[in-house]
Amino acid sequence: MFSAKCPSRASLARIANKWTAMIVILLHEQPLRFGELHRQVDGITKKVLVDSLRALERDGMVEKDDVHYRLTPLGRTLHDPLRALQTWAESYVDDVQQAQERYDEAADNRLLGVAEANLD
């Protein structure tokens, strides 16, 4: 798994990505047309949405039935793990932001310290 050429690591790289997560979570609620997906995943460009959907189709997670994209059975098994990630992100945003502020402030203080030292 931690070996560079292990296919399960490639597989992890494919699913551990924000577009995959958002698309799978949206399609789990209901099949959607291209345009509906495009509107719901705010800020995604057509190109990136097309590329993401093609990749998900290739990996057997999404299929297109006429005009609607829907999860395959394989894709449905992915929903819970990805949903858990999303839930984590929503639950702990604040802690993450506070940690970032503390870290950046500490970095600023270190820079100030260096500047003061240079004044000596």
Add this chain to the structure above:
Amino acid sequence: MFSAKCPSRASLARIANKWTAMIVILLHEQPLRFGELHRQVDGITKKVLVDSLRALERDGMVEKDDVHYRLTPLGRTLHDPLRALQTWAESYVDDVQQAQERYDEAADNRLLGVAEANLD
């Protein structure tokens, strides 16, 4: 959450990434030194490992105690969701690979079909 400027989406983007997943899973077993991490995460370069660890420290998920990197309490809450992703990847690699082969073969056949049509 699906809004482009929502901070929880930024947060999701940060944790939904293969290096984050591998590092958090390894550090959950035990604190590790830089060199030990570097050896276990096969194929990662020093630069990328340094960058990833700095980002995780900034986000308050990892802290460095003397020479050992360890998960913070916040980082520990991330383990289960990421572990679930890893488990999924290991469980379904074969299905994904088969889907890819089918998809690529179908694409080849479409190309052949076009070539035949051109012969007419």
Add this chain to the structure above:
DNA sequence: CTGTTCGGTCACGTTGAAGTAACCACCCTC
């Protein structure tokens, strides 16, 4: 039959993540 929306494709250009290699301070040993 004209215009419009939908679901793309194509040909770029730009950005950000990752690779490469050289260098460095610190510690340890011998």
Add this chain to the structure above:
DNA sequence: GAGGGTGGTTACTTCAACGTGACCGAACAG
């Protein structure tokens, strides 16, 4: 005090992801 391992930093390059805008065929609306 010379040499090796550890834990980085720095500068430069490469590559994949993403953005942009123009175009296009099919469907449908008027």
